[in-house]
Amino acid sequence: MALYQHQQLKIYNSLSGKKELFKPIHEGYVGLYVCGPTVYSNVHLGNVRTFMSFDVVFRYLKHLDYKVRYVRNITDAGHLENDADEGEDRIAKKARLEAIEPMEVVQRYTVDFHNILNTFNFLPPSIEPTATGHIIEQIEIIKSIMDKGLAYEVNGSVYFDVLKYNETKSYGILSKRKVEDLIHNTRQLDGQSDKKNPQDFALWKKAEPQHIMRWPSPWSDGFPGWHLECTAMSTKYLGEHFDIHGGGMDLKFPHHECEIAQAEACNDQPPVNYWMHANMLIMNGKKMAKSTGNFILPNEIFTGDNPHISKAFHPSVARFFMLQAHYRSILDFTNEGLLAAEKGFARLMEGINSLNSLNTSKTSSFDVNDWRQKCYEAMNDDFNTPILIANLFEGVKVINQIKDGSATISKDDLQIFKETFENFTFDILGLTNVSETASGADQLSGVVEILINLRKEARLNKDFALSDKIRDDLANIGVHLKDGKDGTTFTTN
RNA sequence: GGCGUCUUGGCCGAGUGGCUAGGCAAAGGUCUGCAAAACCUUGUACAGCGGUUCGAAUCCGCUAGACGCCUCCA
Secondary structure, three states: OHHHHHHOOOEEOOOOOEEEEEEOOOOEEEEEEEOOOOOOOOOOOHHHHHHHHHHHHHHHHHOOOEEEEEEEEEEEOEEEEEOOEEEEEEEEHHHHOOOOHHHHHHHHHHHHHHHHHHHHOOOOOOEEOOOOOHHHHHHHHHHHHHHHOOOEEOOEEEHHHOOHHHOOOOOOOOOOOHHHHHHHHHOOOOOOOOOOOOOEEEEEEEOOOOOOOOOOOOOOOOEEOOOHHHHHHHHHHHHOOOOEEEEEEEHHHHHHHHHHHHHHHOOOOOOEEEEEEEEEEEOOOEEOHHOOEEEOHHHHHHOOOOOOOOOOHHHHHHHHHHHHOOOOOOEEEEEEHHHHHHHHHHHHHHHHHHHHHOEOOOOOOOHHHHHHHHHHHHHEEEOOHHHHHHHHHHHHHHHHHHHHOOOOOOHHHHHHHHHHHHHHHHHHHHOOOOHHOOOOHHHHHEEEEEEEHHHHHHHHOOOHHHHHHHEEEEEEEEEEEEEEOOOEEEEEE
16 A cells, blocks of 8 residues: 555645645646746755755655656746846846857756755756747647637737736736736836736747847747746646646746646646745845845855855755755754754764664564654644654654663664654655765774774773873864763764 | 735744644753763743733734745745
8 A cells, every 4th residue: 555545645735825635636646846947047045945845845755655747847048037128038148148158058057956956965856847948838828828818919929918817717816916906016117018917927028139049939039938938848747737836935926826827828727736835045034145245055055165154064964954944934044053953963863873783672662653653744744844853853862762771672663763764864854874975984984993992992901091092183083982881982073 | 015924942943722842052960080972850932012712822903023025036
């Protein structure tokens, strides 16, 4: 029997504003779409947090034995510089500034994006389609929306008619906005526009002569509007109606709202059952922004080369730090937070590493199955990773108690204990065991064992000057000895 | 200006109408040759002011503040 049949997963649905029991459209299969990055600069750390949240969603669904198709696009074309008529493609603009080909920019930052995500131990999505690879599909969707009378062409550009759409459907169901309010609150932009109404959004934009990225279409040589690609790619790979659509909170409006409108206009049904939105990452209490200097590149976390942090941090520490907060909460990225997470993470790893050397007893003094179910319940409750981590620490406490002799575990229970730790820590949270993966670990431990034995002899001879020198000199190079009941172990940092 | 989310102990960060989150830091104890580690113990926390309730930090209202969206944005 598949695991999902035993676990009741609840997901907070932005559409209803409630936690709902998750039921996939086709039993055993899940279609998951997440809006990917625009590859015109280095991936933003906040972006990383969003994708990390969905990486964990992906991992947990897989762990529950669902067959998951996870689609995360690469936006390599089509996002307008602004909504006014000079509508210039961001990627084209960047290319002109750097005097290189647009696809060169795309390539460079796509590679950067993948490198960063790999470093953070992300699972690759099942499909990672590009916007430029789906121009034909996007044109087909525009045609279909025009056939329904919900889009109009002006001067080679095509716009979605929000007011017309709103006559029979409701625009704003996701972001809880009313079209009337939108009309009242729209700012009047200068030089506006071919649009009938300011709320209308572009499905196709005619390219200006200097615009490099362009494709032929029935209306003009141009490029697709910035909401369309996700509709095209999600429909193509997951169908007209699929299970989960995710993205950052800031995409809720207008991007996801427009996606819903386009898809409904085109296919006459709501495209998505569960909408999930990950909350923002701020830094030192403020929005991260390059312009104010309140900013850090993901890579700088690993190198420590940024004024906002005091040292370099391992990717898993940063990952652990982020997963200690729930994905729907705003998270404040601070040096102090990272420092605290680093210590906590080390404690967790030390606990897990000592699982292998635990002595077993006839009986167990704690209920390992109950503990395991608590771990599942945390994840079942809208992917509550902070609660899961709290449970893992409860497990670490038990490990240490067993080491101390104040708790016991049976052989069978130890097996479950180990397996559960492995599952949740590495498979689901996607953390990596830092000390285990250190290169030359075997050789190092051999050398340290020798020193531990020398120190033991010195201590037996009451030569504490020597024993302390061994301990302190090792500590100076980052090897910390720990005297326990059953001898001395060590950790490295 | 409009819409929305949020405000928890020294710090980070969960959660709930009445019962211990967890991590980091701090204090005492056990252990140790001394430490470190580990274990045990220790925190009158829920922005302010009203209201609902037998009971609210948890529900409602107001005030203040933060953050987000309304314009490319994860």
